[in-house]
Amino acid sequence: xxxxxxxxxxxxxxxxxxxxxxxxxxxxxxxxxxxxxxxxxxxxxxxxxxxxxxxxxxxxxxxxxxxxxxxxxxxxxxxxxxxxxxxxxxxxxxxxxxxxxxxxxxxxxxxxxxxxxxxxxxxxxxxxxxxxxxxxxxxxxxxxxxxxxxxxxxxxxxxxxxxxxxxxxxxxxxxxxxxxxxxxxxxxxxxxxxxxxxxxxxxxxxxxxxxxxxxxxxxxxxxxxxxxxxxxxxxxxxxxxxxxxxxxxxxxxxxxxxxxxxxxxxxxxxxxxxxxxxxxxxxxxxxxxxxxxxxxxxxxxxxxxxxxxxxxxxxxxxxxxxxxxxxxxxxxxxxxxxxxxxxxxxxxxxxxxxxxxxxxxxxxxxxxxxxxxxxxxxxxxxxxxxxxxxxxxxxxxxxxxxxxxxxxxxxxxxxxxxxxxxxxxxxxxxxxxxxxxxxxxxxxxxxxxxxxxxxxxxxxxxxxxxxxxxxxxxxxxxxxxxxxxxxxxxxxxxx
Numbered sequence: 001x002x003x004x005x006x007x008x009x010x011x012x013x014x015x016x017x018x019x020x021x022x023x024x025x026x027x028x029x030x031x032x033x034x035x036x037x038x039x040x041x042x043x044x045x046x047x048x049x050x051x052x053x054x055x056x057x058x059x060x061x062x063x064x065x066x067x068x069x070x071x072x073x074x075x076x077x078x079x080x081x082x083x084x085x086x087x088x089x090x091x092x093x094x095x096x097x098x099x100x101x102x103x104x105x106x107x108x109x110x111x112x113x114x115x116x117x118x119x120x121x122x123x124x125x126x127x128x129x130x131x132x133x134x135x136x137x138x139x140x141x142x143x144x145x146x147x148x149x150x151x152x153x154x155x156x157x158x159x160x161x162x163x164x165x166x167x168x169x170x171x172x173x174x175x176x177x178x179x180x181x182x183x184x185x186x187x188x189x190x191x192x193x194x195x196x197x198x199x200x201x202x203x204x205x206x207x208x209x210x211x212x213x214x215x216x217x218x219x220x221x222x223x224x225x226x227x228x229x230x231x232x233x234x235x236x237x238x239x240x241x242x243x244x245x246x247x248x249x250x251x252x253x254x255x256x257x258x259x260x261x262x263x264x265x266x267x268x269x270x271x272x273x274x275x276x277x278x279x280x281x282x283x284x285x286x287x288x289x290x291x292x293x294x295x296x297x298x299x300x301x302x303x304x305x306x307x308x309x310x311x312x313x314x315x316x317x318x319x320x321x322x323x324x325x326x327x328x329x330x331x332x333x334x335x336x337x338x339x340x341x342x343x344x345x346x347x348x349x350x351x352x353x354x355x356x357x358x359x360x361x362x363x364x365x366x367x368x369x370x371x372x373x374x375x376x377x378x379x380x381x382x383x384x385x386x387x388x389x390x391x392x393x394x395x396x397x398x399x400x401x402x403x404x405x406x407x408x409x410x411x412x413x414x415x416x417x418x419x420x421x422x423x424x425x426x427x428x429x430x431x432x433x434x435x436x437x438x439x440x441x442x443x444x445x446x447x448x449x450x451x452x453x454x455x456x457x458x459x460x461x462x463x464x465x466x467x468x469x470x471x472x473x474x475x476x477x478x479x480x481x482x483x484x485x486x487x488x489x490x491x492x493x494x495x
Contacts, residue, residue, distance in 0.1 A: 017199070017200055017201070018200070018201075019201050019205055019206065019209055020209075022169075022199070022201065022206055022209075023206075023209050023210060023213055025172060026168045026169075026171075026172050026210065027210075027213060027214075037065075037103060037104060037107040038104060038214035038215065038216060039214070039215075040058055041055075041100045041103060041104060042214075042215045044058075044096060044100065051096060052088075052091045052092060052096060053088065055091055055096060055099065055100075056087045056088040056091050059087050059091075059099075059103060060087055064106075064110070065103055065106055065107070066087050068102070068106040068110075068292070068293060068294065069087060069090055069099065069102055069103065069106070070084060070085070070086075070087070070090060071292040071293075072102050072106075072289060072292045072293065073090040073093070073094055073102070075288055075289055075292045076094070076289075095149060095150070095153075097149070097150050097153040097154070098149070098153050101153050101156060101157050104157070104216075105134070105137075105160065105293065106293055108130075108167075109130065109134075109290075109293045109294070109295045109298075110293075110294065111171075112126060112130060112167065112171050113127070113130075113295060113297065118170070118171070118177070119177070119178040119181065119382070120371070120382065121178065121181040121182055121348055121382055121383070122170055122177045122178055122181045123170075124181075124346065124348060125170050125177075125181050126167065126170040126171060127297060127298055127301065128248060128301050129163060129166060129167055129170065130167060130295075130298055131248070131290075131298040131299075131301035131302055132163075132244045132245055132247075132248045132301065133159075133160050133161070133162065133163050133164075133167060133241075133244070134160055134286060134290065134295075134298065135244045135247070135248075135282075135283070135286050135302050136159045136160060136162060136240045136241045136243075136244035136245075137156040137157065137159045137160030137161075137240070138156070138282050138285060138286045138289075139159070139240040139243055139244055139279065139282055140155045140156055140158070140159035140160075140236050140237055140239075140240035140241075141153075141155060141156040141159075142278055142279070142282045143155075143236045143239065143240060143264060143267065143268055144233075144236055145268075151233070154217060154219050154233075155219065155233060155236055155237060157216065157217050157219075157220065158217045158219045158220035158223055158233075158237050159236070159237045159240040159241055161207070161211065161216055161217065161220055162207065162220065162223065162224070162237060162241045163203065163207060163241070164207045164210050164211065164216075165203040165204065165205070165206025165207030165208075165209075165210055166203040166206070166207070168206070168210060169199070169203065169206065175395075176198055176199065178395065179198065180194070180195055180198055182381075182382060182383050182384060184352070184356070184383075184384070184385045188251065204224055207220075207224055208221060208224040208225055211224065219233060219234075219237070220237075222234065223237045223238065232267060235263075235267060236267065239260065239263060239264050239267070242260060243260060243261075243264065243279075246260070246306065247303055247304075247305055247306060248301060248303060250306040250310040250311045251311070253311065254308045254311040257306065257311070261275060261276075276305060279305055280304070280305070283302055283303075283304065286302050287299045287302050290302070300345070310343075326361040326362060326474070326477075327477075329357055329360050329361040330357065330358075330361055330477055330480075330481055332357065333353060333354060333357030333358070333361075333481055333484075334481065334484050336353050336357070337350060337353055337354060337484055337485060337488045338484075338488065340353065340488065341488050341491050341492055344492075345492045347489060347492075348382075348383060350485060350488055350489060350492075351369050351383050351449070351459075351485070352383060352385065354459075354481060354482065354484075354485040355367040355369065355383065355385045355459060356385050357481065358461065358478055358481060359385055359461075361477075362463075362470060362474060362478070363463070363468065364461050364462065364463060365442075365462055365463055365464045365465075366384065366385075366460075366461075366462045366464075367384070367385050367459060367460070367461050367462075368381050368383070368384045368396060368438075368459070368460045368462075369381070369382050369383040369384075369449070369457055369458075369459050369460075370382070370396060370398065370407065370457050370458045370459075370460055371456065371457035372400070372411070372455065372456055372457050375401070376400070376401060377399065377400065377401035378397055378398060378399045378400060378401070379396075379397070379398050379400055379407060379411075379457060379458060380395055380396065380397045380398075381395045381396040381397075382457070396438055396460075397434070398432075398434045398435060398438075399434070403432060404429065404430065405430050405431070405432045405434075405435055406419070406427065406430040406431060406435060406446060407435065407446060407458055409430060410446045410447075410448055410458050411448060411455050411458060414448055414450070414455060415448070416445065416446060416447040416448065416475075416479050416482075417445070417446045418443065418444075418445045418446075418470070418475050419439060419443065419444045419445070419446075420443055420469060422436070422439045422444070438460070438462075439462075442462070442463040442464045442465050442466050442468075442469065443462070443463040443469045443470060444460065444461070444462050444463075445460070445461040445462075445470065445475060445478065446458050446459070446460055446461075447459050447461070447478065447479055447482045448482075449482065449485065449486060449489070450486045450489070450490070451486070451489045451490050451493050452490050452493070452494075456489075459482060461478065
């Protein structure tokens with residue numbers, strides 16, 4: 001058995017890791033390029049000009065890194081008009097700390113984006129967090145324009161790597177990451193509590209230990225280890241991370257957001273109006289630099305500052321509406337899905353809204369989205385919502401190719417099916433062993449999800465009790481909402 005195989009098995013069988021085990025797994029198995037680059041850069045002192053030629057020579061051994069350094073160098077605002085064409089010139093003009101930050105950022109971005117074997121929901125989490133972290137670094141640097149260039153770079157690095165523990169987890173967490181990505185958190189606090197329960201540690205502790213192991217930044221360690229010190233540098237890191245997170249996903253109340261803007265404007269000694277102008281300019285810079293790093297995929301997650309209505313829309317989507325009539329809940333679902341098409345392209349968000357809406361409207365115990373794989377040979381559970389969701393449940397995997405079962409029929413015939421009693425003779429040949437394990441003694445419904453005319457998966461709705469079942473009319477309403485979901489998914493895909 002190879003080390004990689006042993007790691008993969010261990011990842012799925014150990015319930016909790018110690019922080020040391022997480023560090024070892026991340027450092028040795030999942031992010032070797034980042035680890036080696038961090039160790040290489042640590043050899044060169046930030047204030048030692050004699051290190052510049054040696055650093056240039058080390059970078060030249062990595063053609064991709066050299067090319068990226070030159071692209072980024074020529075896109076930085078403070079560069080001279082003359083184009084930088086050599087690595088040695090870039091190190092002289094930019095300075096050793098800036099070059100080290102560029103190299104580490106480049107390796108971090110390229111290594112994590114190469115994780116294309118991840119579950120789709122995990123990969124989406126990873127790319128969103130990477131974009132938010134990069135933007136946080138840029139915002140932190142923007143907040144300290146009067147600091148020395150060296151300290152500006154240290155603030156940038158600390159803010160960008162403030163969530164390196166969570167970033168590394170999404171890249172290397174295996175089934176744990178998939179489970180956490182599909183957890184239907186009621187709030188950020190709920191998500192953080194569940195992640196700590198699942199991992200056995202929190203992301204902040206993991207970030208701190210990685211920063212120490214890789215010798216990334218003393219300021220980063222201080223910000224994670226002693227946040228109560230609240231020096232201006234630590235405040236800037238905290239503010240930048242929080243602002244970037246809110247821009248990416250407006251939540252909480254708009255008053256807290258306004259208070260954050262006021263705090264940042266105060267520390268910069270400028271007005272809030274001036275601050276918003278600088279934030280917008282920094283956004284444009286971030287988008288340009290991400291393209292230089294070959295990370296265009298992240299640019300769509302660098303959003304404009306939110307407005308008051310953005311907080312209202314998020315609260316509306318998250319409101320508990322179980323005490324409303326089912327017709328009202330379904331209508332709200334239609335309105336929420338329609339509103340999302342104007343602001344969001346995250347398929348998972350559309351699915352969550354539709355599934356939670358139906359669960360609330362009819363007291364569905366469990367709703368699962370079973371997504372077709374690339375070969376259209378099987379479906380695997382990607383999202384689960386409802387009142388009886390087991391966080392530790394094994395993912396549902398059903399073969400649909402060369403197998404005549406109920407899910408295959410739903411996909412191939414593009415038709416919804418409702419099963420009131422799976423023991424009936426008409427289901428005898430369509431309920432295979434795998435499906436028998438997931439259908440319940442109550443009622444199970446399967447409805448196809450499509451983009452244009454192509455089925456991408458099936459939503460499975462389950463009611464566990466025999467005493468209550470969906471009427472035919474209610475089932476038609478469920479199918480109607482899913483049809484609207486399909487139209488919305490088609491719109492955002494073709495936009």
